[in-house]
Amino acid sequence: xxxxxxxxxPHRRFNxxxxxxxxxxxxxxxxxxxxQTEAPQPTNLPQYDPACYLCPGNSRSSGDKNDTYDHTMVFxxxxxxxxxxPGPLGPAAPHPLLATQPVQGDCxxxxxxxxxxxxxxxLPAEDIEKIIEEWVSIYHKRGTQExxxxxxxxxxxxxxxxxxxxxxxxxVWSLSEVPTIPSIELASLKRYASNPDVSSSxxxxxPNGEPCLLCEYVHYERSVPQDxxxxxxxxxxxxxxxxxxxxxxxxxxxxxxxxxxPSLAHLTPEEKxxxxxxxxxxxxxxxxxxxxxxxxxxxxHQRPVPAKEGADDEDDVAHLHLHFFPPLLRSASVKKFxxxxxxxxxxxxxxxxxxxxxxxxxxxxxxYST
Amino acid sequence: xxxxxxxxxPHRRFNxxxxxxxxxxxxxxxxxxxxQTEAPQPTNLPQYDPACYLCPGNSRSSGDKNDTYDHTMVFxxxxxxxxxxPGPLGPAAPHPLLATQPVQGDCxxxxxxxxxxxxxxxLPAEDIEKIIEEWVSIYHKRGTQExxxxxxxxxxxxxxxxxxxxxxxxxVWSLSEVPTIPSIELASLKRYASNPDVSSSxxxxxPNGEPCLLCEYVHYERSVPQDxxxxxxxxxxxxxxxxxxxxxxxxxxxxxxxxxxPSLAHLTPEEKxxxxxxxxxxxxxxxxxxxxxxxxxxxxHQRPVPAKEGADDEDDVAHLHLHFFPPLLRSASVKKFxxxxxxxxxxxxxxxxxxxxxxxxxxxxxxYST
Ligand SMILES: O=P(O)(O)O[C@H]1O[C@H](CO)[C@@H](O)[C@H](O)[C@H]1O
Ligand SMILES: O=P(O)(O)O[C@H]1O[C@H](CO)[C@@H](O)[C@H](O)[C@H]1O
Numbered sequence: 001x002x003x004x005x006x007x008x009x010p011h012r013r014f015n016x017x018x019x020x021x022x023x024x025x026x027x028x029x030x031x032x033x034x035x036q037t038e039a040p041q042p043t044n045l046p047q048y049d050p051a052c053y054l055c056p057g058n059s060r061s062s063g064d065k066n067d068t069y070d071h072t073m074v075f076x077x078x079x080x081x082x083x084x085x086p087g088p089l090g091p092a093a094p095h096p097l098l099a100t101q102p103v104q105g106d107c108x109x110x111x112x113x114x115x116x117x118x119x120x121x122x123l124p125a126e127d128i129e130k131i132i133e134e135w136v137s138i139y140h141k142r143g144t145q146e147x148x149x150x151x152x153x154x155x156x157x158x159x160x161x162x163x164x165x166x167x168x169x170x171x172v173w174s175l176s177e178v179p180t181i182p183s184i185e186l187a188s189l190k191r192y193a194s195n196p197d198v199s200s201s202x203x204x205x206x207p208n209g210e211p212c213l214l215c216e217y218v219h220y221e222r223s224v225p226q227d228x229x230x231x232x233x234x235x236x237x238x239x240x241x242x243x244x245x246x247x248x249x250x251x252x253x254x255x256x257x258x259x260x261x262p263s264l265a266h267l268t269p270e271e272k273x274x275x276x277x278x279x280x281x282x283x284x285x286x287x288x289x290x291x292x293x294x295x296x297x298x299x300x301h302q303r304p305v306p307a308k309e310g311a312d313d314e315d316d317v318a319h320l321h322l323h324f325f326p327p328l329l330r331s332a333s334v335k336k337f338x339x340x341x342x343x344x345x346x347x348x349x350x351x352x353x354x355x356x357x358x359x360x361x362x363x364x365x366x367x368y369s370t
Numbered sequence: 371x372x373x374x375x376x377x378x379x380p381h382r383r384f385n386x387x388x389x390x391x392x393x394x395x396x397x398x399x400x401x402x403x404x405x406q407t408e409a410p411q412p413t414n415l416p417q418y419d420p421a422c423y424l425c426p427g428n429s430r431s432s433g434d435k436n437d438t439y440d441h442t443m444v445f446x447x448x449x450x451x452x453x454x455x456p457g458p459l460g461p462a463a464p465h466p467l468l469a470t471q472p473v474q475g476d477c478x479x480x481x482x483x484x485x486x487x488x489x490x491x492x493l494p495a496e497d498i499e500k501i502i503e504e505w506v507s508i509y510h511k512r513g514t515q516e517x518x519x520x521x522x523x524x525x526x527x528x529x530x531x532x533x534x535x536x537x538x539x540x541x542v543w544s545l546s547e548v549p550t551i552p553s554i555e556l557a558s559l560k561r562y563a564s565n566p567d568v569s570s571s572x573x574x575x576x577p578n579g580e581p582c583l584l585c586e587y588v589h590y591e592r593s594v595p596q597d598x599x600x601x602x603x604x605x606x607x608x609x610x611x612x613x614x615x616x617x618x619x620x621x622x623x624x625x626x627x628x629x630x631x632p633s634l635a636h637l638t639p640e641e642k643x644x645x646x647x648x649x650x651x652x653x654x655x656x657x658x659x660x661x662x663x664x665x666x667x668x669x670x671h672q673r674p675v676p677a678k679e680g681a682d683d684e685d686d687v688a689h690l691h692l693h694f695f696p697p698l699l700r701s702a703s704v705k706k707f708x709x710x711x712x713x714x715x716x717x718x719x720x721x722x723x724x725x726x727x728x729x730x731x732x733x734x735x736x737x738y739s740t
Contacts, residue, residue, distance in 0.1 A: 006461075009453075010451065010452045011473055012473050013468075021471075025452065028451055033534065039406070079398055079401035080395075087374075087379055088374040090374055096568065097586070098590070100374070100381050101384075102380070103393060104380070154714050162707025162710065177391075179716035180716040181714060213467075220468070244468050297709045299711075299713065323713075337531065338708070339531045339533075341549075341669075343669065344671070345543070345549035345669065346549035346551060347550070
């Protein structure tokens, strides 16, 4: 048999955060696509849309009127998936397999900017910094609220990703339970932290000198020659890379590389500035890849909530990071379907993460529309 | 606070197969939908399409010509995600977090019927039985092949679910590793089997008298008054129900209820006949729900491969079942988006499983097109 070539031979890679594998089938990129194509994202949106419930001064379905805000605005989601406490106790389970766990919490919306037609990729870094400040403050506000165990900040961008309004905005769901995925990730970070032998001596470590899975990983990625590896863009504090275990075609992980940072609450002003810069640089490349407004879901994973007086500091093994899951695969209209085998058996991708990173690195750092 | 009402109060349910929670937010069904809608499924397809690579007698992209088959036909996928052995060994990992596991195997396509325009919902049960026979024989053929550890049979139906050809067909990916999800499910079944106290005395048990999670679950579901519970349709051997832990709006689990059945290889002729009948009955209801050809991904989970001489019979704790994951939520054109919170934190649903089962039960058992 030939020597192993990751761009030819099917193989599996392991995601150490979720403990799941991804099947990589690079030769499948040659398959012709005869299936469904996606509608193009709207272009030429107005700067202000009188029918948009997120534009400054307009009314929402609750009847509330938006402020004439001039950078960001936060409000409670009018169709929240969870409701504030108190709520009733759950019923007794009729069978042990059918237990009900009541959940309380809050759902907030963060409008990113007054302009209806802009996205992160169009905003100057200073405006992105104001969004980061909102993330920091809502993480503190909701995360210190009685009974809240996790603050999930995320953004659905593009109609393809279930976003029903192009006005730039994100969401925050704060819950009385740690949700499935952050809880699995946190357990993986704790397991890694408990094994002193796994980390290289040079990578940053956690607050008590424990190994950090993500600090170690990003340290290794930075040691790979930049034109061969998985890094798309980096700066003084942050790296944006296509992780070794990426499942979405152009998935990106954004994380700090210079030291261990448990949460948004730990960021210095300089780290916030460079954070805004890397988000700008990577979202511009996303748009440039297919000369379109690139759809994605983004989520921030970090310490579940800010440390409480006398609370368990074990959670400081969390290392702040953002996942970007964009669905497009081949062009502005052909996405990767997460269906069949992927839903029933295992994540699967065609393009290798290295090929994806290479394509994103090759994109200009100036937005195609300018 | 009021008494707990599952159709009003947000809560979580636990999926004992995958060990994941789902957040249920029933009051969100009131949310107006302003986002993307799906294109209608094609109607009035021809019985034979000269351009279809699955129709009898036509050529495929490999250059091979289809037989003029008269019920089902199986062939190797021309764009397989895995390739048969031998393959090269994987490279040494440059870092423990970046290990490569080569995978070999086969990808097959099963054409369900010569008619281009029919789906399971249109086929008489006798024709579905022929598809079941193909599943049985490919499970045996691939599963007894050297080095194969799992045979994943599945179907993507509808353009919305990544299916690029409406001609009725399914797929079979056979791999040299047990994929992530079947491996998690099998571990859950084994854990349940090892605890003698968890099962009711009346539910069927595994081959050595061990408790079976799914036999126990379906036994409980059958004890609930039929107009209140989650069962959509049942017959002598099989139940189709919306599981307590369903994440897709109209998700269905199909499984045998009268005894423990590890795999397709264990089915008697009578069980195959009633299997075909329940698949017909439930797919007709799916189509009738929104008077449209209902898209879904379907996957069969069972014993990874048929028992080998002298091999570990531990895997007989597997209980054959089929998952149907259909994306539609409100109408033939409005689907549930698995995005943002769902991808980053936890599965989430609006409609309760009980409400979904109720709507499916209320559908006629005669196809709307007849
Ligand atoms: O049937 P196809 O065209 O091979 O492919 C379809 O099923 C595969 C397995 O679920 C998916 O990976 C593809 O994204 C989907 O389009
Ligand atoms: O922003 P919306 O309209 O509340 O909703 C969007 O994000 C939610 C959280 O990811 C999803 O559950 C919805 O399916 C999606 O449409």
